[in-house]
Amino acid sequence: MQAGGTDLIRQLRRAERRSKVRAFALTLPLLTFLLVFFLVPLASLLVRAVENPEVADALPATGRALSGWDRVTAPPDAAYAALLQDLAAIGETDRAGALARRLNSEMPGSRSLVMSTYRALPLGQPAGPQQARAALVEHDARWADPAYWHAIEKNSSRWTPDYLLTAIDLRRTADGSIERVPDENAAFSSILLRTFGISALVTAIALLLGYPLAYWLSTLNERRANLMLILVLLPFWTSVLVRIAAWIVLLQNNGLINRLLQFLGLTDTPLPLLFNRTGVIIAMVHILLPFMILPLYSVMKSVPPNYLRAAVSLGSAPLAAFFRVYLPQTYPGVAAGGLLVFITCIGYYVTPALLGGAGDQMLSYYVAQYTNVEVNWGMACALGGVLLSATLILYTLYRKASKAELSLG
Amino acid sequence: MQLKSTLLALAALATLPALAQNLTVVNFGGANGAAQKKAYFEAYEKSGAGKITQVEYNGEQAKIKAMVEAKKISWDLVEVESPDVNRGCDEGLFEKIDWTKVGNKADFQPAAVHECGVGVFIWSTVMAYNGDKLKDAPTTWADFWDAKKYPGKRGLRKGARYNLEFALMADGVKSADVYKVLATKEGSDRAFRKMTELKPLIQWWEAGAQPPQFLVAGDVAMTTAFSGRIDAAQREGKNLKITWTGGIYDLDYWAIPKGGPNKEAALKFIALASTPEAQAEYARNISYGPTNNKALAQLDAKTLALLPTSPANSKDALQFNIHFWADQGEALEKRFAAWAAQ
Amino acid sequence: MSKPSAFAAFSLLPAFPAYYTAFDKLGWLGLRLGALLVLAFLLLPIVAIVPLSFSSSSFLAYPIEGWSLQWYDNLFSSEEWSRATRNSFIVAPLATVLATVLGTLIGIGRLSNNMLVRGLCTVHVEVTRNVPLLLQLFMWYFAMTELLPTIEDPFKPLASVFLSKNGLQYPLPEWSTGHWGTVIGLIAGAVAWRFWARRAIRQFEITGQYHPARTHLIGLGILLAVPAIALWLPSIT
Numbered sequence: 003m004q005a006g007g008t009d010l011i012r013q014l015r016r017a018e019r020r021s022k023v024r025a026f027a028l029t030l031p032l033l034t035f036l037l038v039f040f041l042v043p044l045a046s047l048l049v050r051a052v053e054n055p056e057v058a059d060a061l062p063a064t065g066r067a068l069s070g071w072d073r074v075t076a077p078p079d080a081a082y083a084a085l086l087q088d089l090a091a092i093g094e095t096d097r098a099g100a101l102a103r104r105l106n107s108e109m110p111g112s113r114s115l116v117m118s119t120y121r122a123l124p125l126g127q128p129a130g131p132q133q134a135r136a137a138l139v140e141h142d143a144r145w146a147d148p149a150y151w152h153a154i155e156k157n158s159s160r161w162t163p164d165y166l167l168t169a170i171d172l173r174r175t176a177d178g179s180i181e182r183v184p185d186e187n188a189a190f191s192s193i194l195l196r197t198f199g200i201s202a203l204v205t206a207i208a209l210l211l212g213y214p215l216a217y218w219l220s221t222l223n224e225r226r227a228n229l230m231l232i233l234v235l236l237p238f239w240t241s242v243l244v245r246i247a248a249w250i251v252l253l254q255n256n257g258l259i260n261r262l263l264q265f266l267g268l269t270d271t272p273l274p275l276l277f278n279r280t281g282v283i284i285a286m287v288h289i290l291l292p293f294m295i296l297p298l299y300s301v302m303k304s305v306p307p308n309y310l311r312a313a314v315s316l317g318s319a320p321l322a323a324f325f326r327v328y329l330p331q332t333y334p335g336v337a338a339g340g341l342l343v344f345i346t347c348i349g350y351y352v353t354p355a356l357l358g359g360a361g362d363q364m365l366s367y368y369v370a371q372y373t374n375v376e377v378n379w380g381m382a383c384a385l386g387g388v389l390l391s392a393t394l395i396l397y398t399l400y401r402k403a404s405k406a407e408l409s410l411g
Numbered sequence: 412m413q414l415k416s417t418l419l420a421l422a423a424l425a426t427l428p429a430l431a432q433n434l435t436v437v438n439f440g441g442a443n444g445a446a447q448k449k450a451y452f453e454a455y456e457k458s459g460a461g462k463i464t465q466v467e468y469n470g471e472q473a474k475i476k477a478m479v480e481a482k483k484i485s486w487d488l489v490e491v492e493s494p495d496v497n498r499g500c501d502e503g504l505f506e507k508i509d510w511t512k513v514g515n516k517a518d519f520q521p522a523a524v525h526e527c528g529v530g531v532f533i534w535s536t537v538m539a540y541n542g543d544k545l546k547d548a549p550t551t552w553a554d555f556w557d558a559k560k561y562p563g564k565r566g567l568r569k570g571a572r573y574n575l576e577f578a579l580m581a582d583g584v585k586s587a588d589v590y591k592v593l594a595t596k597e598g599s600d601r602a603f604r605k606m607t608e609l610k611p612l613i614q615w616w617e618a619g620a621q622p623p624q625f626l627v628a629g630d631v632a633m634t635t636a637f638s639g640r641i642d643a644a645q646r647e648g649k650n651l652k653i654t655w656t657g658g659i660y661d662l663d664y665w666a667i668p669k670g671g672p673n674k675e676a677a678l679k680f681i682a683l684a685s686t687p688e689a690q691a692e693y694a695r696n697i698s699y700g701p702t703n704n705k706a707l708a709q710l711d712a713k714t715l716a717l718l719p720t721s722p723a724n725s726k727d728a729l730q731f732n733i734h735f736w737a738d739q740g741e742a743l744e745k746r747f748a749a750w751a752a753q
Numbered sequence: 754m755s756k757p758s759a760f761a762a763f764s765l766l767p768a769f770p771a772y773y774t775a776f777d778k779l780g781w782l783g784l785r786l787g788a789l790l791v792l793a794f795l796l797l798p799i800v801a802i803v804p805l806s807f808s809s810s811s812f813l814a815y816p817i818e819g820w821s822l823q824w825y826d827n828l829f830s831s832e833e834w835s836r837a838t839r840n841s842f843i844v845a846p847l848a849t850v851l852a853t854v855l856g857t858l859i860g861i862g863r864l865s866n867n868m869l870v871r872g873l874c875t876v877h878v879e880v881t882r883n884v885p886l887l888l889q890l891f892m893w894y895f896a897m898t899e900l901l902p903t904i905e906d907p908f909k910p911l912a913s914v915f916l917s918k919n920g921l922q923y924p925l926p927e928w929s930t931g932h933w934g935t936v937i938g939l940i941a942g943a944v945a946w947r948f949w950a951r952r953a954i955r956q957f958e959i960t961g962q963y964h965p966a967r968t969h970l971i972g973l974g975i976l977l978a979v980p981a982i983a984l985w986l987p988s989i990t
């Protein structure tokens with residue numbers, strides 16, 4: 003009996019191990035897919051937000067010469083000589099361009115300083131460090147200003163927290179502490195709040211508008227529901243830019259809506275509905291409404307109608323039954339639709355760019371601007387990283403708050 | 412035997428198109444693209460040198476950077492704005508131009524001769540208004556800022572570029588001194604203060620097609636605009652007018668991404684496009700100033716009057732200072748974003 | 754007792770059941786009215802902009818001054834538009850098919866009993882859905898343009914397969930007459946596999962034992978062995 007028992011246990015364990023290995027082997031393709039196409043690019047994005055290779059690569063000797071500098075007195079002469087040596091060693095132009103661009107982000111004006119010095123090399127034949135200093139200062143007086151040397155010294159290490167700090171409106175001071183950027187330059191914290199604020203508002207309005215429509219669709223019979231669904235999806239199939247142009251036609255001062263309001267006598271002067279927050283919200287709700295309606299509709303269709311009838315047969319008023327019996331059963335759809343709309347809204351930047359004022363731009367607009375116009379990819383990645391972490395934090399809070407009821411299966 | 416000769420004939424036929432030098436030329440599209448097609452692309456194709464594939468873009472330099480780094484150039488020739496030709500040249504994105512293959516440097520406007528680019532045309536950012544709605548023409552930037560004399564909204568391009576210069580000019584700074592003043596801290600503070608004055612009336616535009624749309628729809632009383640877009644609207648029959656005083660002019664350049672396979676053909680195209688005849692034809696189709704001075708002689712007085720480079724129109728004009736904006740652009744744009752949020 | 758009408762959704766007011774108070778009837782009506790208003794909101798911009806595609810002016814403003822088909826003419830005759838349309842008709846169907854297949858598989862995986870499979874699929878769906886699209890585009894962009902090595906020193910996952918910034922390069926066989934033998938051999942092997950599977954099912958009906966994994970693995974071996982033997986045979990004899 004005993005021998006048969008342990009034999010059975012061993013067989014069971016072996017079978018379980020085999021099934022586990024088989025399951026792992028089946029998931030291996032998905033795991034590699036996730037790793038290669040998602041985690042690796044994500045990691046590279048985050049690494050790029052803290053990487054600072056331009057100065058470290060182009061000016062190694064200068065970085066070493068400045069390592070003992072106290073940042074208060076004038077930079078040592080050895081640094082000047084090292085700078086000339088480093089600049090001469092830069093062969094191809096694109097390293098010099100990258101260096102100029104990096105230093106210019108730190109200290110505006112460095113681009114012309116570095117490029118003009120690089121182009122003017124060799125600056126005579128300086129015999130020693132003091133002559134090197136004299137030659138450089140003679141070429142451009144800005145080399146005597148310690149601020150430019152601060153910029154070089156601060157960025158000589160390969161890794162920097164500066165991009166991330168700037169993305170949340172902080173900066174490192176000369177003595178290494180962290181302080182808030184002056185108000186006239188503090189743009190990003192208000193932009194981040196604005197992004198989440200607009201997204202939350204659009205999600206709420208889309209939910210309010212989408213719920214009745216989805217409910218009505220779910221009560222129709224098959225044929226009529228399909229017809230109505232096509233009508234709902236029609237704007238969904240139209241290109242976003244066309245929809246934006248359509249809203250311009252409707253909302254501009256001379257547009258159809260203002261004309262109608264004036265015709266009905268509701269207002270004398272045209273209402274400013276465009277190129278401000280109002281226009282952005284209206285257009286974004288319109289664009290994202292199908293994203294809210296479809297998950298709601300699919301969940302509502304799967305809610306059995308018996309519960310509502312049972313509630314009424316037990317004595318509830320129909321309206322009260324709707325709110326107390328039907329509505330809670332649609333929470334998964336509400337959560338799915340709400341999450342989808344919110345996340346899409348955060349990443350959107352075309353609608354505010356074309357329909358909003360200068361103070362209505364969302365974070366992705368600045369990510370795009372840093373990528374394309376300023377070509378400062380470190381800053382673009384840092385802003386992207388901030389957006390990502392904020393989204394993850396909100397998502398974790400959302401999951402914590404909805405542990406039991408709003409599980410999505 | 413028969414199969415082999417058939418295959419050889421087919422192979423020979425297949426290589427024939429390769430002898431023609433087809434180019435992919437990238438520009439900003441719109442009325443500018445249409446004018447280029449008429450004046451430059453058709454001339455190139457008629458000369459039998461090959462076909463031109465026209466591609467539209469919105470100035471994204473990151474794409475060119477990625478192409479050059481991957482060493483897989485699909486764009487043979489790109490029309491770039493002046494800050495981009497500068498930065499691209501610094502960062503090794505563009506080929507150095509062999510001017511002996513293009514033309515005589517002395518024939519060109521000095522600003523059009525660049526190490527990595529050849530000037531295509533001269534355009535201007537100017538003040539525009541609807542002639543039907545405003546009978547009393549505004550003459551200076553101070554008028555643009557004057558809400559009492561000219562009530563109504565103003566259109567301005569989203570961003571710090573151009574607007575800070577216009578603000579300083581409205582505050583009384585002479586156009587020749589604008590960049591000197593703007594380079595100082597007091598100057599930029601002064602410009603932002605002046606912008607705050609106008610802030611409640613501003614309607615921001617992003618795309619070049621928006622200012623004429625604003626004027627035609629009656630959204631704004633006056634707006635800054637690209638001169639070519641207003642010109643295109645005028646050709647369509649709309650009564651939009653330009654005040655040329657204090658306009659900011661700038662050039663677009665032909666640039667060849669580094670490492671492309673069709674560098675020689677691209678240079679040949681640039682040479683063709685820079686001849687006086689081609690440039691005159693271009694200026695007849697869209698009112699941008701030619702970079703080849705000899706082209707001006709081929710234009711009639713009516714066309715000349717519409718160009719940014721005519722003496723009447725370039726009075727008080729200033730050239731967009733790319734070096735200033737290359738240095739200060741990032742910092743000022745950030746300050747603008749913070750200013751816009753207040 | 755009156756029954757609610759079968760076309761309750763479309764006739765203006767159905768025969769309400771007796772227990773409906775005025776408040777309930779108002780709620781019922783209000784809900785449907787609200788739904789119709791939202792539908793109108795969805796369709797209004799489309800209805801507003803379609804007439805403008807027939808306008809002769811390039812400005813988006815009412816009233817429409819002249820009518821013209823020039824934009825449609827431009828759309829069908831211009832080279833850029835036809836190129837763009839062609840691209841759309843290549844990318845969209847491909848993406849739809851792939852997304853549907855992969856999405857269904859991963860969606861089913863989320864409901865699996867195996868914890869590892871379920872966890873991976875959930876993570877994949879949640880991460881992809883909750884990261885803004887712009888950031889995902891950037892990640893792909895940086896991965897392709899920065900992470901991948903240059904063409905001079907490519908990544909070689911398999912012999913003769915190169916992965917670099919210029920894309921994935923792999924060898925493709927050049928068709929020659931000998932390949933017909935491989936094709937015929939593969940077809941013969943597939944037929945043999947089918948016979949083998951049928952035999953396994955017959956065995957199951959007799960003995961009650963069925964090992965699907967083993968059966969089909971052997972079947973795969975048959976598929977590959979038949980052309981291999983058929984092609985080696987001539988060189989041996």
